[in-house]
Amino acid sequence: MSEARYRRIAADIRRRIAVGEWAVGQALPSRASMARDYQVNPQTMRLAYDLLRRGGVLDGEERKGVYVAHPAAMRTLTDVDASWPYSSETTDTRPRAATEELAERLGVRTGATLQHETVECLDPGGHSAMLVSSWWRGRRQSHASFVAELGTVTLGVEQAHALGLLVDTLAYRVTRTRLDAHGAPVETADLILPMDRWQIRLGG
Template identity: 75%
Template structure:
């Protein structure tokens, strides 16, 4: 069995054992050395399994130290799609890109117009990603007077699924938010991607 297959198998088994309440939320798991002996693998393989489970929000703890079973994520309710995120954020992509037909229609520009872009990861106090905000605008960012929002769902590709700690092709809420100036013209549009297991939407 390859190293990659082994660490994924171990990660899946640890998930099963946590689900069976072998370890409770907040309880430390055995050390990597002990787990390596139990699973008959190298410590590095256990480290990879722990890292994957940490990324997926199953485990908490710093690299190189004991890890604990994470408490279930808090459910949040989205009521104002234009509110500032109250915790830390991380901007992960600012590459300009050309407007697709959809973005061109949302912003009232010609297709292939060069747009400014930002992908912002909104983080929970514990550091786990709560949602992604992908924004596009033309020229300088301008103030807005109002906004319009539409709720739907989206199937996540590899990049966005990885950022949110979800499986590729998982479904997430997708809120399309378009900010408008005083005349009702669009100045910015955004996709808010929210994991369905962490959010309730009330617009």
Template identity: 65%
Template sequence: MVEARHRRIAADITRRIKAGHWRTGEQIPSRPMLAVEYDVHEQTIRLAVTLLRSRGILEGEARRRLFVAHPPAMRTMTAPDAEWPYGSETTDTRQMRATAELAGRLGVDIGTSLRRETVECLDPGGRSAMLVTSWWRGQRTQHATAVVEVGVVPLGEPQAHALGLTVDTVAYRLVRTRLDASGNALETADLILPLDRWLLRFDM
């Protein structure tokens, strides 16, 4: 069976990495070369590679070179409203109209013009650790407090690409809404955190 074969190949590649056959950050053979080595169709290797990328063992985009992944740094988040202490890159600042979900979160009418900002938060080594997309109306103003809801979400293509993961990988989704002193929503945001890089522990 193809499924059993690609899982066996993934397990063997993992074993070889742990045995030091390939070191962290080292390029491994191409997909065609692996297909020849394992005497399988290249599609079987692609399935094995997809599995290994989803587990954080390999990194590299489709049709690109493959490398042994650096172990992701596990970080603890205790304050989802705190400023990010490391580097970051703003990747999207387009305005948009409020969807039904955003309208409900911000207490505005559907179709209201909103400002949007997506920020890729980097760890101290310069690797992507979290994506934060924020929406607000008008000018940003100082907030008094914030509320956070925690769930999970499968990654879409842009998110997966930014985080170096595969599409549909499940990640934490923190919905953070910043409020004024009267409890009115000023800004709402989605914080997307890879499950394998984060532990959530909130101070209450």
């Protein structure tokens, strides 16, 4: 099974929903039926359905049927340092070598070993709302302030899979660096927010 195949199928189902083949709240055919239509293994269809559920396109449970989800509520990000109020899952804690960009953001040498954590923040319906990847040196420290910059990024494979979107989809990227009382960086993070689920309002 090609990983690209289930992503292509998921993209085609998105297209079919967009043109009105299935309406909001309407059940989709069973996984077995769709697998026959697409001439793929049911496991490939399961992955496509899972990807669409994570992205908030489909809802429901496989054994009870899946249906077209109501559009996710648009959220507004105003405080990039606020705690996430809903559930979250830590998906990666492997230490990383500091890239040139991370070294500059943290004031360390390129290649230095950094502690790392990627957290998937889930909305109340259990859909992925954003990804937060953080890096810091040594033990995690408390901070007194932070600085943030807003930009955009195209999603890589892991990010796209977690958010239920296609690779190379454009998303917001907020870079947040936490500072100690002396203004020295103690932690930096990338917040990745899908553009179809967020608007950003920073500052006054």
